[in-house]
Amino acid sequence: MAEAEAKVLPEATVARLTHYLRALNALEAQGLERTSSGVLAKEAGVNPAILRKDLSWLGSYGTRGVGYVVRELAEHINNTLGLNRDWRVLILGAGNLGRALSGYAGFAIRGFKVQAILDVDPAMIGSRVGQLQVEDSRDLASVVEREEINIAVLAVPGQAAQDLIYELSDLGVNSVLSFAPKPLVVPRGMNVRRVDLSTELQILAYLAVQS
Structure with missing residues (x-):
């Protein structure tokens, strides 16, 4: 049966x-x-x-x-x-948002461990973010393999996010949280959750006007 x-x-x-x-x-x-x-x-x-x-x-x-x-x-x-599994998180983008996310204590409490943070900016690469050192985004494949990454967080501009979606899919990372300010084309089998902060603020503005 x-x-x-x-x-x-x-x-x-x-x-x-x-x-x-x-x-x-x-x-x-x-x-x-x-x-x-x-x-x-x-x-x-x-x-x-x-x-x-x-x-x-x-x-x-x-x-x-x-x-x-x-x-x-x-x-x-x-x-x-699925919180009984080992969730190993990669943050792409070491700007203000990426740095803030990497230090968010709520991840670890809920079983999500930030393993690495990457950026394309030479001025960022090698700097420290808490216990992590910012690595070069060109090393994405090796970092995913080394750290056994199974969730990625995108804290990068729209076009960069789209390019990374395809790369992550090819590397087998199919769970992504995106803060990119645009909808993304998502390959079959990939789960992408989008957080649009500007949209949420606009909704709050509307609700405030109505109240």
């Missing part, structure tokens, strides 16, 4: 799972072993019905009248999100 295909969760559910995990970690830090859907939903900032529907994708992890075992549910969400 053919093996059952793994469920592909809706993107909105995946996004909310990260909030549930953060809330569960906070509850565990408070010494709580169990929690209810109402409490967890409040901590995560969602409706309890939405929370229960999201968690139903993961199987049955709650008991009516008893609630959820905090550590057990947190570990299951960790496994579902």
Whole structure:
């Protein structure tokens, strides 16, 4: 009999799972072993019905009248999100944004270890960024192999980002977070998440005008 295909969760559910995990970690830090859907939903900032529907994708992890075992549910969400794996991150671009990202403590806390940072600017290459030394972007292939990189972060201009997308795809790095200020053409099989800071600010400006 053919093996059952793994469920592909809706993107909105995946996004909310990260909030549930953060809330569960906070509850565990408070010494709580169990929690209810109402409490967890409040901590995560969602409706309890939405929370229960999201968690139903993961199987049955709650008991009516008893609630959820905090550590057990947190570990299951960790496994579902793939956070039990070793995620080794490469940052491309050692400007202000790249340097700030390389020093973000939240990466390590959530299991993402920044292994290297690269740039094309000779003035940047060889400088220190925390515990890392900026390396030459021309050494991308050797750095990916040496550090066993499986996630890349693009903190470079638009055209440079597009060129790097193709290079990373050829090197087998298929998970990319892009801060480039333009949409990118993405090869088949590659997952790219785009963070457009200017767009987010424009949305905030609109909401401020409406309020």
